Amino acid sequence: MPARDDGLLTRVLHAGSPPFENGAAPVNVPVVRTSTVRFEQNADRIALHRRREAGEAVSTYGRHGMATHRALEAAIGELEGASRVLLAPSGLSAVSLVFIALLSPSDHVLVQDSVYGPVRERIEPLLKRLGVSFTYFNASNGVPAALLQPTTRLIYAESPSSFLYEVIDLPALAAFAHEHGVLLAADNTWGAGLLYQPLALGADISVQAITKYPGGHSDLMQGAVSTANPALGRRLLDTHDALGLSVGADDAYLALRGIRSLAVRLAQHGRNALEVARYLQTEGDVIARVFYPALADDPGHGLWQRDFKGANGLVSFALRRAQAAEASAFVDALRLFGIGASWGGYESLALVAPSSRIREHSYWRGAEPVVRLHVGLEDPADLIADLGQAFRRVLK
Secondary structure: OOOOOOOHHHHHHHOOOOOOEOOEOOOOOOOOOOOOOOOOOHHHHHHHHHHHHOOOOOOOOHHHOOHHHHHHHHHHHHHHOOOEEEEEOOHHHHHHHHHHHHOOOOOEEEEEOOOOOHHHHHHHHHHHHOOOEEEEEOHHHOOOHHHOOOOEEEEEEEOOOOOOOOOOOHHHHHHHHHHOOOEEEEEOOOOOOOOOOOOOOOOOEEEEEOOOOOOOOOOOOOEEEEEOOHHHHHHHHHHHHHOOOOOOHHHHHHHHHHHHOHHHHHHHHHHHHHHHHHHHHOOOOOEEEEEOOOOOOOOOHHHHHHHOOOOOOEEEEEEOOOOHHHHHHHHHHOOOOEEOOOOOOOOOEEEEOOHHHHOOOOOOOOOOOEEEEEOOOOOHHHHHHHHHHHHHHHOO
16 A cells, blocks of 8 residues: 555555565455355454444445455545445435435435436435425525525535536535534535545535446446545444445446546546537537536636546537427437436447426526537547537538
């Protein structure tokens, strides 16, 4: 393990490396699959159970994870600046873990109105049934002081936001939350820990869909919840255990392998996406607005420059004078962009954003259809040519 004063990229590459045994070690941690953990002596079993009950990340049963999982947790911990990382079988299950672990009947939660759609569609109905109340706030208006209630226990945010990439002032939101004794959790899937570190900016909890950029190859489902607060880590661990959340060793291995190349992939995604975003700005006759915080004229560009270390491959744009059917035809006309709802893999994707989700975002109130692109690792000149031919075929 390198010294802690090494840079983040170095620490992420070396985190969780297997130790030397008899003078040798593999580069990658082996895939360790098991349901049952065997103990040499009953005293060993008792001692390990006690260590786990005290909060240590040790395994007494397969559901708790083995060496492969510990290595992945260590790598994500380096990315997030976290002392406790809990793995979940999907990004949504990781988000659900945060809400379920931190909220009780009669509690109130403030949620940024442009967060990941399933927070509204799946988590809110579940928690309302259990007696938790929700209020959504417009992050562009600053801290939601007027919406705070005596029972507010959690603020949940996402920066940049889903689909339209609204960048929020997370340090200001964190200061507000802590002034009022409220916890702040942030969805960090866009930044993947490498581009953005919510914990360092004041958030109490960071959540990621490891499915996306850490995995990087569109072949696994996984989530992670990270915190640097030991007491919060314990609350999250207890709920994680109660829900029986676990991740297969093979998926943990794939995620760890993806993280080793995360820096170079994200840098290329960002370069390609910026080229595509600048091209889209030249198509003003068919595009009303381009959403990408790395663009100098994006409303969130200043905050992005202050708090982020780069941009990823997500670019959205609103079509001018188009209807939903034309947006659908445009996506169908693309040759190199597959049609898909996820992102973060090496491939380029396009999706007509569901109007029901865009309407929830106070960040932008336009009526035009929005197309989201995930700009992959293909030659950006080829992607731009593909977009151009689709514009000509459908919208010009």
